[in-house]
Amino acid sequence: MDKSKQTNLKTLAKELNLSISTVSKALRDSYEIGQETKNKVKALADKLNYEPNPFASSLRRKQSKTIAVIIPEISNNFFSLAIDGIQVIAQEMGYHVLTYLTHEALVNEISTINHLRNGRVDGVLISICSENGNNSHLSVLDEIDIPVVFFDRVYEASSFAKVTTDDYESGFKATEHLIEAKCKRIAFLFASKHLSITNKRMNGYINALEKNNIPFDPRLVVECNNDNDQSLQIVKDFLLSDNRPDAIFASIEKLAIATYHVCREINIRIPQDLKVISFSNLRTASLLAPPLSTITQPAFEIGREAASILFRQIEKRDLKDYPDRVVLKSTLIPRESTFF
Amino acid sequence: MDKSKQTNLKTLAKELNLSISTVSKALRDSYEIGQETKNKVKALADKLNYEPNPFASSLRRKQSKTIAVIIPEISNNFFSLAIDGIQVIAQEMGYHVLTYLTHEALVNEISTINHLRNGRVDGVLISICSENGNNSHLSVLDEIDIPVVFFDRVYEASSFAKVTTDDYESGFKATEHLIEAKCKRIAFLFASKHLSITNKRMNGYINALEKNNIPFDPRLVVECNNDNDQSLQIVKDFLLSDNRPDAIFASIEKLAIATYHVCREINIRIPQDLKVISFSNLRTASLLAPPLSTITQPAFEIGREAASILFRQIEKRDLKDYPDRVVLKSTLIPRESTFF
Numbered sequence: 001m002d003k004s005k006q007t008n009l010k011t012l013a014k015e016l017n018l019s020i021s022t023v024s025k026a027l028r029d030s031y032e033i034g035q036e037t038k039n040k041v042k043a044l045a046d047k048l049n050y051e052p053n054p055f056a057s058s059l060r061r062k063q064s065k066t067i068a069v070i071i072p073e074i075s076n077n078f079f080s081l082a083i084d085g086i087q088v089i090a091q092e093m094g095y096h097v098l099t100y101l102t103h104e105a106l107v108n109e110i111s112t113i114n115h116l117r118n119g120r121v122d123g124v125l126i127s128i129c130s131e132n133g134n135n136s137h138l139s140v141l142d143e144i145d146i147p148v149v150f151f152d153r154v155y156e157a158s159s160f161a162k163v164t165t166d167d168y169e170s171g172f173k174a175t176e177h178l179i180e181a182k183c184k185r186i187a188f189l190f191a192s193k194h195l196s197i198t199n200k201r202m203n204g205y206i207n208a209l210e211k212n213n214i215p216f217d218p219r220l221v222v223e224c225n226n227d228n229d230q231s232l233q234i235v236k237d238f239l240l241s242d243n244r245p246d247a248i249f250a251s252i253e254k255l256a257i258a259t260y261h262v263c264r265e266i267n268i269r270i271p272q273d274l275k276v277i278s279f280s281n282l283r284t285a286s287l288l289a290p291p292l293s294t295i296t297q298p299a300f301e302i303g304r305e306a307a308s309i310l311f312r313q314i315e316k317r318d319l320k321d322y323p324d325r326v327v328l329k330s331t332l333i334p335r336e337s338t339f340f
Numbered sequence: 341m342d343k344s345k346q347t348n349l350k351t352l353a354k355e356l357n358l359s360i361s362t363v364s365k366a367l368r369d370s371y372e373i374g375q376e377t378k379n380k381v382k383a384l385a386d387k388l389n390y391e392p393n394p395f396a397s398s399l400r401r402k403q404s405k406t407i408a409v410i411i412p413e414i415s416n417n418f419f420s421l422a423i424d425g426i427q428v429i430a431q432e433m434g435y436h437v438l439t440y441l442t443h444e445a446l447v448n449e450i451s452t453i454n455h456l457r458n459g460r461v462d463g464v465l466i467s468i469c470s471e472n473g474n475n476s477h478l479s480v481l482d483e484i485d486i487p488v489v490f491f492d493r494v495y496e497a498s499s500f501a502k503v504t505t506d507d508y509e510s511g512f513k514a515t516e517h518l519i520e521a522k523c524k525r526i527a528f529l530f531a532s533k534h535l536s537i538t539n540k541r542m543n544g545y546i547n548a549l550e551k552n553n554i555p556f557d558p559r560l561v562v563e564c565n566n567d568n569d570q571s572l573q574i575v576k577d578f579l580l581s582d583n584r585p586d587a588i589f590a591s592i593e594k595l596a597i598a599t600y601h602v603c604r605e606i607n608i609r610i611p612q613d614l615k616v617i618s619f620s621n622l623r624t625a626s627l628l629a630p631p632l633s634t635i636t637q638p639a640f641e642i643g644r645e646a647a648s649i650l651f652r653q654i655e656k657r658d659l660k661d662y663p664d665r666v667v668l669k670s671t672l673i674p675r676e677s678t679f680f
Contacts, residue, residue, distance in 0.1 A: 099439040289629030
């Protein structure tokens with residue numbers, strides 16, 4: 001079928017200079033839309049022989065009893081714990097869970113979201129990938145017109161509900177913890193500048209330095225990436241440079257693990273030569289050599305909370321009562337890697 | 341609706357004393373079924389007003405382009421890597437992946453499999469839970485009449501394809517590795533005696549002892565369970581008893597982690613006082629204090645292989661050509677925890 005010949009919500013919206021969501025609501029006779037707009041939309045829909053996607057409508061009526069969870073990766077303690085939390089609620093509610101992995105690639109995130117157009121799911125939980133993009137594909141989620149909840153890695157500009165942790169406060173606390181351990185040259189390691197969680201954690205870091213009268217040195221902010229081998233090399237080059245820090249604050253777990261590997265390789269002693277703290281849900285943090293100080297996010301609870309909000313929206317209970325934003329607290333657990 | 345009043349394939353099969361699969365094939369006019377049987381089945385179906393499940397049939401025709409993956413847990417490095425492998429193939433093939441977690445509970449496994457009756461998926465990948473059961477619920481998978489592949493934790497009696505690792509050989513090698521490190525009292529820790537992988541690993545352990553003329557002592561075979569706190573206590577009681585071993589071979593990763601925690605608590609030095617080796621996909625194995633010797637399963641490859649076989653069956657390519665059983669090799673990686 002020639003797609004360009006098909007009339008869909010997008011065609012109607014473009015023609016009428018309205019949002020897709022308005023067109024969709026007008027066709028469903030929503031009380032939110034004025035009669036004049038409804039008449040205009042319906043007239044054009046008739047003229048262009050608009051047919052709603054039958055599979056989508058059928059499932060919209062019957063409910064698919066399925067939700068989608070879109071996450072960057074699964075071999076990651078944070079996300080596997082969050083999924084555990086989501087599954088507990090889904091099982092209670094009698095829903096199936098479709099899990100999609102984007103592997104941090106925008107192209108996969110786009111194709112996954114486009115897949116969902118066909119009405120296969122009643123709701124979406126999403127933690128966005130770290131690759132740069134203009135986020136325009138996320139507007140498809142508005143268009144599909146089903147409940148969506150962002151968790152952890154959220155798209156701040158979106159109107160959907162968001163469940164996060166106190167990333168700014170945790171970034172601030174982790175940095176102050178290192179300052180209390182007499183560190184002067186504290187580095188901040190991150191993997192993606194496109195994520196709001198990265199920026200919040202970094203702002204916490206910068207403000208904690210400022211509050212403690214430690215000049216901010218941009219050369220101590222080190223960008224790694226999602227490739228483990230490349231990140232190892234970046235951390236190694238950094239620790240071998242003249243610009244060597246006396247502490248590392250890793251904004252994600254895998255950069256702390258990279259730091260440990262590099263320190264072992266080039267004989268930097270933790271914590272004597274370098275103190276390390278990291279955002280992490282690693283179950284073996286206390287068994288590492290030395291035990292790793294962590295900012296531990298309540299990953300299971302984030303999943304549970306995001307799923308609860310989604311199901312309240314899907315089942316339309318407490319229609320006006322579900323929160324737009326939930327912020328859960330992370331915990332700083334000091335261990336030997338920051339002893340002084 | 342009163343379910344007992346509904347006529348389904350099971351009712352017909354019971355009434356006619358035929359298998360559900362035969363009834364299903366008869367109703368679909370399969371060449372595999374004789375005309376007489378077809379007539380009998382169709383007559384009874386008419387008499388009892390049998391209606392095929394419309395959702396199931398519609399999807400059977402259209403294909404749901406979805407597979408189900410049923411696993412015990414996800415915050416486990418083995419399963420999260422296996423899922424990564426499955427997802428790679430599913431994305432290549434353009435399929436969606438429904439992930440179900442049984443949390444090691446038979447009741448969840450049964451309800452998940454029953455959920456799949458409605459034709460929601462084109463195929464199933466399953467790694468069974470560790471709870472005891474007579475496995476009768478697994479026959480539902482035969483009844484649904486779609487491709488199924490077991491991976492890692494397989495049900496040996498089933499006729500479906502199975503992808504596993506060389507558990508017996510790995511159990512044997514791990515034990516010989518400890519014997520070479522001069523250990524005489526080697527304990528075997530496990531969590532579920534109902535899994536064939538446990539038994540294979542234990543048989544490898546027993547035969548390696550025998551081959552090396554070390555008498556098998558059943559008091560050194562210690563049953564733990566899936567509750568972390570309970571397992572910690574069992575390992576602690578064991579290591580504090582008169583029956584203390586000089587080495588531990590943990591058949592699953594979480595029991596090695598429990599052993600490390602206990603040794604730290606009661607001041608047993610690894611490897612001086614106790615050597616430890618474990619089946620494990622822990623990414624931090626080399627960073628632990630001390631680094632943990634592991635038998636590492638090719639988890640990603642197991643997932644990829646199981647998914648490949650499933651899709652070849654779903655798409656009916658090479659109809660007689662897909663293997664019944666694939667056994668992949670694990671790798672023994674010696675580290676400090678078994679140094680002598």
